[in-house]
Amino acid sequence: MAAILEMQAITKEFPGVKALDGVTLAVEEGEIHALVGENGAGKSTLMKVLSGVYPHGSYSGRILFDGQEKRFQAIADSEREGIVIIHQELALVPLLSVGENIFLGNERARRGVIDWRETNARAAELLAQVGLREHPETKVDDLGLGKQQLVEIAKALSKNVRLLILDEPTSSLNEQDSDKLLELLAEFRRRGVTSILISHKLNEISRVADTVTVLRDGAAVARLDCADGISEDEIIRHMVGRGLEDRYPPRSPRIGEVAMEVRDWTVRHPLHPERKAVDRVGFHVRRGEVLGIAGLMGAGRTELAMSLFGRSWGRDATGEVLIDGAPADTSTVARAIRAGLAYVTEDRKTYGLVLDESIRRNVPLAKLDSIADGWRVDPAREAALAERYRARLNIKSASIEQECVNLSGGNQQKVVLSKWLHADPEILILDEPTRGIDVGAKFEIYCVIRDLAAAGKAVVVISSELPELLGITDRLHVMNEGRFVAEMPTAEASQERIMAAIVKSSREAA
Structure with missing residues (x-):
């Protein structure tokens, strides 16, 4: 079977961090290709390079799609080729309806006027495919996080997809809804649609993937053929560089x-x-x-x-x-x-963190008076506190000055936990x-x-x-x-x- 996608020697650097180090990835047409690795291994970064979120010129290496080199400058460029990515971070407009979100930028219109009947009818069909029963006119803000994820998937399906990239698509879904989504991916495979699945749920990988590529510390360290029979323990050994005896x-x-x-x-x-x-x-x-x-x-x-x-x-x-x-x-x-009482939210990006602030600023937020002299925060005590929790929870970052928006999901979660552990x-x-x-x-x-x-x-x-x-x-x-x-x-x-x-x-x- 021919490769629909080849990424050759991809290297991507951020200030102080080499996120990708010469990664090569080959995906065959019509397969479900799993991309796994620890948080911060480079999975999402690699897919953002592929989809044009990080434009050509901001990384080194080559991208071949259908055998031709592509130099995407934006998401719109990759979508025109049929490459659609569903990010772990939702990209919906909360105050618009489900139908409006699904076709945002791709409106169903006649002579410049939106055809709402067609919009809602087509949206209903797409929602049915992902197992969501909400009416297309339902406002997205009225849906829970899991249902919003399904709207994102329906939005991707509305486009002419040849390669569908799903970044942690089931992370906010329960097992029943996750099963429906995995069945949907298997149906896409039967239709000839290629999928790249990023997931930390290794039982899902074992169930649906044809091939697994493992990233560790920004490098591709293994390519596993599921037809040969692979175990979750084998995947874990490649991911973390050691066995994990007990989950x-x-x-x-x-x-x-x-x-x-x-x-x-x-x-x-x-x-x-x-x-x-x-x-x-x-x-x-x-x-x-x-x-x-x-x-x-x-x-x-x-x-x-x-x-x-x-x-x-x-x-x-x-x-x-x-x-x-x-x-x-x-x-x-x-x-x-x-x-x-303390509460660690399921939605760390909206309610758990001030994303554009540093680790140092986020960790003390639930108990600021502990590092303050009267009404003034003591910068030295603030830094010492952040360093202590960075070491205690093994938060992987360039320093405590790194903004939380640039951390991987797992490290963001550790910062949220640090904030509430400090509140004692x-x-x-x-x-x-x-x-x-x-x-x-x-x-x-x-x-x-x-x-x-x-x-x-x-x-x-x-x-x-x-x-x-x-x-x-x-x-x-x-x-x-x-x-x-x-x-x-x-x-x-x-x-x-x-x-x-x-x-x-x-x-x-x-």
């Missing part, structure tokens, strides 16, 4: 008294007040315990977490929060922090803490969670990855349609039991 660090839980109890917590949707996004939820978490919350996308998990943390989401919140047995005021973010909370809620993060960085974050629990903190983990919840938690709640529908010790839990609880509750509510 989850061992724990010996010492569970103490109840740290936080939530009673009859109810929150209404901010735009649709007739709808209860969280409906009479009650739970507790103990010191030294890691409590997991499982559920499908849209179950209300993030809405629950954000509303508990200073009522950051929703309206008309009612119910009671008790910390160490006493009623706690969590009505604002500042009061929630003072009460000992008693109860830490982690919402999709390893979304879009490689196996090595995941293990490091799991170790942080283990150490927090060992120190007597109470940890709540929300995750769409059921193996992750089964690997790191002590007890699980299952959430569906705004309610907790099952509770079980993790030792007695399984993916099948969790999904059965969700299906049963949906059937009973029908």
Whole structure:
């Protein structure tokens, strides 16, 4: 089979960092080609070179597409050739409708006037292909992060695609929706569409990829043919340069008294007040315990977490929060922090970081008074704090002065964690803490969670990855349609039991 794409000796440098070092990549027509590596290995950078985000002249090396050299100066140039990239960072206009976003820059028009009937009809067809049932006139801002990712994929499908690049497309999706997307990629392969899949979910790679290229420290270190049979452990060895014996660090839980109890917590949707996004939820978490919350996308998990943390989401919140047995005021973010609560958001780029600021400026944000003399931040203490957490969490960067926007996703997540670890909370809620993060960085974050629990903190983990919840938690709640529908010790839990609880509750509510 002929190569549709060849990237030859690609080298790309940023100030102080060689992001790509002579990378060569060959992708055959009609295959699903997986690109894997640790955060910061150069995967996204390589695809941005290919798609014209980094224009010709800003890197060295050659790009051949259909055997002809291409010198893309912008995304529009690569899209004209049928190369479409879906970035990990969403590129949607929140206040426009789903249909408007899908055809933005590629409008369905007659004589200069947009044909809304055709726009919405075609958008509905594309949404159906990605398993999204929302109406095309729905505003994107009203969708959750996972559904917005599906809109991005539908937007890519609206173009004349020959090579589809997906950068962590399932990172914000639950397993059910991820399965649908992988099936869709397999269907594209049958139609002759070539795909490049960047993913940290190695089970997905093993399931759908034909070929795997592994990047490490900006260089291509292995090309693996899946027809020969490859294991996840083999991929990991190439990625990290060593074996990873255990995906989850061992724990010996010492569970103490109840740290936080939530009673009859109810929150209404901010735009649709007739709808209860969280409906009479009650739970507790103990010191030294890691409590997991499982559920499908849209179950209300993030809405629950954000509303508990200073009522950051929703309206008309009612119910009671008790910390160490006493009623706690969590009505604002500042009061929630003072009460000992912290929340690590699933959307680190929007809510977790000030992206155009440095690591040094981001780390102290949740507890600025710790490095201040009165109203003035002490630069030396600020720098020392950032350096301490940079070393503690192994944040890979040129220095603490590097802007967070230029960090890989995993290192951005470590900065967010550093910010909240510095605040020294008693109860830490982690919402999709390893979304879009490689196996090595995941293990490091799991170790942080283990150490927090060992120190007597109470940890709540929300995750769409059921193996992750089964690997790191002590007890699980299952959430569906705004309610907790099952509770079980993790030792007695399984993916099948969790999904059965969700299906049963949906059937009973029908």
